[in-house]
Amino acid sequence: MASTPWTPGITAGRLSQEEIKQNFSDIDPLFEPHEAAVAADRCYFCYDAPCITACPTAIDIPLFIRQIQTGTPEAAAKTILDQNILGGMCARVCPTETLCEEACVREAAEGKPVEIGRLQRYATDTLMAASVHPFERGPETGKTIAVVGAGPAGLACAHRLAMRGHSVTLFEAKEKLGGLNEYGIAAYKTAGGFAEREVDWLLQIGGITVEYGRKLGSGLELGTLTSEYDAVFLGVGLGAVNALRAEGEDKDGVQDAVAFIADLRQSDDLTKLPIGRNVIVIGGGMTAVDAAVQSKLLGAENVTIAYRRGRDRMGASGHEQDHATSAGVRLLTHVVLRQVIGNGAVREAEFEYVTETDGGLAGTGETFRLPADQIFKAIGQTLEAGPEGLTLQGNKIAVDENGRTSIDGVWAGGDCAAGGDDLTVTAVAEGRDAAEDIHRALSQ
Amino acid sequence: MADLTTDFLGIKSPNPFWLASAPPTDKEYNVRRAFEAGWGGVVWKTLGSEGPPVVNVNGPRYGAIYGADRRLLGLNNIELITDRPLEVNLREIKTVKRDYPDRAMIVSLMVPCEEEAWKAILPRVEDTGADGIELNFGCPHGMSERGMGSAVGQVPEYIEMVTRWCKQHSRMPVIVKLTPNITDVRYPARAAKAGGADAVSLINTISSITSVNLDDFSPEPSIDGKGSHGGYCGPAVKPIAMNMVAEIARDPETHGLPISGIGGITTWRDAAEFISLGCGTVQVCTAAMTYGFKVVEEMKSGLSQWMDEKGYARIDDFMGRAVPNVTDWQYLNLNYVTKARIDQDSCIKCGRCYVACEDTSHQAISMSPDRVFEVIDEECVACNLCVNVCPVEDCITMEKMQVGQVDPRTGKTVEPDYANWTMHPNNPSSQAAE
Numbered sequence: 001m002a003s004t005p006w007t008p009g010i011t012a013g014r015l016s017q018e019e020i021k022q023n024f025s026d027i028d029p030l031f032e033p034h035e036a037a038v039a040a041d042r043c044y045f046c047y048d049a050p051c052i053t054a055c056p057t058a059i060d061i062p063l064f065i066r067q068i069q070t071g072t073p074e075a076a077a078k079t080i081l082d083q084n085i086l087g088g089m090c091a092r093v094c095p096t097e098t099l100c101e102e103a104c105v106r107e108a109a110e111g112k113p114v115e116i117g118r119l120q121r122y123a124t125d126t127l128m129a130a131s132v133h134p135f136e137r138g139p140e141t142g143k144t145i146a147v148v149g150a151g152p153a154g155l156a157c158a159h160r161l162a163m164r165g166h167s168v169t170l171f172e173a174k175e176k177l178g179g180l181n182e183y184g185i186a187a188y189k190t191a192g193g194f195a196e197r198e199v200d201w202l203l204q205i206g207g208i209t210v211e212y213g214r215k216l217g218s219g220l221e222l223g224t225l226t227s228e229y230d231a232v233f234l235g236v237g238l239g240a241v242n243a244l245r246a247e248g249e250d251k252d253g254v255q256d257a258v259a260f261i262a263d264l265r266q267s268d269d270l271t272k273l274p275i276g277r278n279v280i281v282i283g284g285g286m287t288a289v290d291a292a293v294q295s296k297l298l299g300a301e302n303v304t305i306a307y308r309r310g311r312d313r314m315g316a317s318g319h320e321q322d323h324a325t326s327a328g329v330r331l332l333t334h335v336v337l338r339q340v341i342g343n344g345a346v347r348e349a350e351f352e353y354v355t356e357t358d359g360g361l362a363g364t365g366e367t368f369r370l371p372a373d374q375i376f377k378a379i380g381q382t383l384e385a386g387p388e389g390l391t392l393q394g395n396k397i398a399v400d401e402n403g404r405t406s407i408d409g410v411w412a413g414g415d416c417a418a419g420g421d422d423l424t425v426t427a428v429a430e431g432r433d434a435a436e437d438i439h440r441a442l443s444q
Numbered sequence: 445m446a447d448l449t450t451d452f453l454g455i456k457s458p459n460p461f462w463l464a465s466a467p468p469t470d471k472e473y474n475v476r477r478a479f480e481a482g483w484g485g486v487v488w489k490t491l492g493s494e495g496p497p498v499v500n501v502n503g504p505r506y507g508a509i510y511g512a513d514r515r516l517l518g519l520n521n522i523e524l525i526t527d528r529p530l531e532v533n534l535r536e537i538k539t540v541k542r543d544y545p546d547r548a549m550i551v552s553l554m555v556p557c558e559e560e561a562w563k564a565i566l567p568r569v570e571d572t573g574a575d576g577i578e579l580n581f582g583c584p585h586g587m588s589e590r591g592m593g594s595a596v597g598q599v600p601e602y603i604e605m606v607t608r609w610c611k612q613h614s615r616m617p618v619i620v621k622l623t624p625n626i627t628d629v630r631y632p633a634r635a636a637k638a639g640g641a642d643a644v645s646l647i648n649t650i651s652s653i654t655s656v657n658l659d660d661f662s663p664e665p666s667i668d669g670k671g672s673h674g675g676y677c678g679p680a681v682k683p684i685a686m687n688m689v690a691e692i693a694r695d696p697e698t699h700g701l702p703i704s705g706i707g708g709i710t711t712w713r714d715a716a717e718f719i720s721l722g723c724g725t726v727q728v729c730t731a732a733m734t735y736g737f738k739v740v741e742e743m744k745s746g747l748s749q750w751m752d753e754k755g756y757a758r759i760d761d762f763m764g765r766a767v768p769n770v771t772d773w774q775y776l777n778l779n780y781v782t783k784a785r786i787d788q789d790s791c792i793k794c795g796r797c798y799v800a801c802e803d804t805s806h807q808a809i810s811m812s813p814d815r816v817f818e819v820i821d822e823e824c825v826a827c828n829l830c831v832n833v834c835p836v837e838d839c840i841t842m843e844k845m846q847v848g849q850v851d852p853r854t855g856k857t858v859e860p861d862y863a864n865w866t867m868h869p870n871n872p873s874s875q876a877a878e
Contacts, residue, residue, distance in 0.1 A: 105792040
């Protein structure tokens with residue numbers, strides 16, 4: 001008998017193939033040319049535009065929009081990719097409402113910014129659909145660089161180094177490249193296998209050799225890399241998940257949200273992916289929203305995001321929060337998970353209301369329980385035990401403004417490095433800038 | 445409620461909005477729809493002499509210029525005068541005028557520059573009961589190559605001659621439609637008046653190429669890879685048309701000659717502006733061709749509301765009110781000093797005023813690191829470019845300096861008295877006051 005959203009426990013196939021297809025289709029479909037023209041016409045071509053300042057990769061947004069306006073989306077794509085080689089992915093996953101579009105003067109003027117993200121996608125998709133890779137490798141320098149981790153930071157770094165004529169070896173622990181783009185972002189944001197296509201397109205630059213299944217600390221040692229390569233870039237991300245520190249969190253059904261999303265992203269038939277009837281996601285960031293919304297889209301009856309502070313403190317933007325609630329996810333705030341209840345497998349979750357006090361949180365003593373078949377932990381990730389000798393700042397690798405670590409010849413960027421938001425676009429900027437610094441260092 | 449009725453050369457219409465002689469007025473079907481939609485009058489599409497009908501191209505007739513969101517700003521056409529038989533047009537004109545006696549029915553005419561040709565057609569038009577005729581001396585394309593249209597309008601002597609024939613051989617009021625494709629529109633207007641014209645209408649379309657196809661290098665509209673200049677109209681030509689209207693309205697030789705204004709009239713506001721420059725009626729084409737006949741409803745309601753707000757009971761109450769204010773540059777008051785002011789509350793910080801001034805003007809706007817834009821009075825010549833490029837209406841304004849204040853740019857005190865270039869010491873021809 002087929003499952004439904006009301007089937008108890010954790011089960012696959014709560015929704016039909018058609019419903020799943022509909023639910024996981026492209027959330028913001030590609031603009032038609034006319035839509036792009038109308039949207040582009042709204043740009044004022046501001047001087048020293050605030051949107052550029054707001055973009056971590058400093059894409060010349062007014063210029064690329066004008067290039068779309070004048071019928072040259074391919075030139076627009078070049079403008080974008082010059083600054084951000086993963087401009088296609090960033091167009092899909094950037095929280096534009098807190099970056100470029102928040103800074104757009106039309107947001108100030110009429111509360112309706114130019115749709116920069118969708119215009120960016122229009123440009124980059126147009127170019128990629130034509131299979132054009134608009135960059136060429138510079139003359140061979142003879143220098144070799146190890147890039148560890150093929151997420152946004154590592155890919156951006158590798159591409160820029162290859163462009164500068166260096167030979168790059170890209171080490172990736174997993175079976176596919178892309179990092180969180182491939183494993184960690186909601187499927188409807190990057191429908192149609194885009195993450196994989198983008199990586200294939202990026203590698204067209206040449207000069208990048210990929211080694212799969214190579215993980216730092218597991219047979220791949222930093223000391224060896226520094227001796228064998230002229231420079232090393234670490235873009236290893238954050239592999240470990242924070243602990244809940246709630247009683248019973250080791251029960252079956254309590255999972256990492258990132259692992260759930262990774263399984264979902266790699267599944268070739270989502271009707272076969274099990275999901276609980278009652279799902280609770282602990283956390284308040286983008287990963288929490290991505291896990292919660294996709295649980296709902298898989299057919300969970302009740303999905304709740306439980307966050308310990310107020311909505312204004314959530315890592316997920318207001319736009320993301322609205323997206324969650326419109327998908328039918330319930331947002332609970334000022335609650336902390338105290339106990340996971342169940343006999344072997346989770347059955348209920350007990351929460352306590354908390355109040356914020358001078359930055360801290362204090363329990364009110366008032367508790368309540370929610371039925372739960374699955375609890376996803378989305379309370380942030382931490383660096384896996386890093387190589388010895390690297391100075392840390394907080395729990396991340398300390399770097400200077402050029403991405404240099406405490407070890408000579410080793411750079412780092414992306415989520416594993418201290419400073420900057422944990423965003424794809426920030427990782428790209430850090431990878432790119434580290435590559436330029438490596439290039440400068442090796443050119444001396 | 446304001447009274448929108450007009451009496452132009454004794455031709456009455458319920459409102460000043462007429463459809464210009466053009467494709468929308470080529471046949472009974474369209475004109476009936478126009479009258480049902482509420483247009484005050486029409487100028488029937490230009491009739492030619494009896495004989496084999498005119499032949500049009502069989503490819504595209506129009507080209508266009510767009511603003512944001514494909515808003516049509518300028519239209520160009522290479523369509524000729526009516527290509528339907530003369531007797532069919534005359535029969536239809538008669539029928540429509542009979543059914544809509546309260547609407548103005550003007551018939552546009554273009555026949556060869558021979559007295560016999562005019563003598564032949566005039567009685568037949570008069571027989572339709574039409575209220576008047578408009579002499580098409582304006583179309584710059586096609587017919588001008590055959591010595592008609594703008595080929596006549598560019599020679600004042602021909603205008604005068606043909607106008608005289610028409611007055612001689614017809615009792616109908618004669619409106620002479622002028623071409624803008626000349627250097628000084630006052631000469632053809634004077635010629636029309638000298639020939640006895642009851643009114644002039646202007647402007648006809650402007651010779652133009654709207655675009656070039658960059659694949660086959662053909663001008664648009666392209667006919668088998670070739671293009672011919674067309675007549676340009678629509679919102680883009682309004683400033684040119686209004687200047688020409690004003691030139692005629694304030695020319696002592698033609699002052700008081702009734703004018704029917706034409707050229708890019710798209711909204712009630714455009715119409716009010718033309719009327720204030722001396723027009724008794726206005727003629728519309730491109731707006732109707734872009735949006736359909738219903739636009740007249742907005743034109744009527746808007747004009748009526750504005751007149752009510754301003755206390756004008758009738759069109760005549762504000763007709764020509766702007767004419768005395770159109771003057772020569774040399775008479776502009778040089779003691780009128782203004783400075784740009786930026787309203788920080790409505791500023792959205794786009795920086796367009798700054799870059800326009802910094803790159804292309806007088807470096808009179810400062811920009812702070814947190815994007816506050818302020819006018820530097822010491823540098824501001826009050827050119828108005830910042831006002832023009834600002835996307836927010838009324839965010840930047842020009843504020844008048846008061847008498848007695850010192851202009852920080854020039855260091856001079858603002859004088860109370862009017863003083864113009866003819867009185868200025870730098871003018872070699874100025875007469876020093878003794």
